Amino acid sequence: MKxxxxxxxxxxxxxxxxxxxxxxxxxxxxxxxxxxxxxVISRSxxxxxxxxxxxxGEGVKDQRDADAGYWRVSQAVRRDLEPITVAAAKEVxxxxxxxxxxxxxxxxxxxxxxxxxxxxxxxxxxxxxxYRIGDYCRTQxxxxxxxxxx
Numbered sequence: 001m002k003x004x005x006x007x008x009x010x011x012x013x014x015x016x017x018x019x020x021x022x023x024x025x026x027x028x029x030x031x032x033x034x035x036x037x038x039x040v041i042s043r044s045x046x047x048x049x050x051x052x053x054x055x056x057g058e059g060v061k062d063q064r065d066a067d068a069g070y071w072r073v074s075q076a077v078r079r080d081l082e083p084i085t086v087a088a089a090k091e092v093x094x095x096x097x098x099x100x101x102x103x104x105x106x107x108x109x110x111x112x113x114x115x116x117x118x119x120x121x122x123x124x125x126x127x128x129x130x131y132r133i134g135d136y137c138r139t140q141x142x143x144x145x146x147x148x149x150x
Contacts, residue, residue: 036082036149036150037074037076037077038082038150039098039146040085040086040131040146040147042086042146043058043086044089045058058088058093067094067111068110068111068113069108073108073145081098083117091134091137092131092137095122096113096115099114119133128150
């Protein structure tokens with residue numbers, strides 16, 4: 001899609017043509033689609049145990065499985081297969097490659113995790129990826145999963 005700059009639009013209006021501008025929500029959606037969406041898991045750093053014995057959070061027995069999910073993940077995140085960032089206590093601890101997503105019976109998704117990525121891997125293969133191991137990553141109270149864009 002070719003975009004016309006504001007001065008050209010003004011020239012067209014000055015020539016007497018009717019110019020319709022897109023609705024602000026249409027512009028917002030177009031801008032969102034132009035960005036890449038990736039999953040972030042950001043935990044407080046604590047481990048929580050349910051009455052059933054299931055562990056959640058950081059420091060659980062099978063940390064890789066806990067990092068993989070199950071999460072409510074958008075179609076864009078599932079489609080783009082960007083790396084998943086895992087942070088605890090506001091610091092990025094792990095970043096994994098993602099090879100796919102599997103849905104459970106409750107409609108939540110689990111990441112098919114690939115290898116752990118080092119900062120060197122990220123610099124080489126994902127140079128514009130916004131996080132590196134050790135970076136600050138905010139924690140969102142009440143939920144571990146959130147999508148971000150870059």
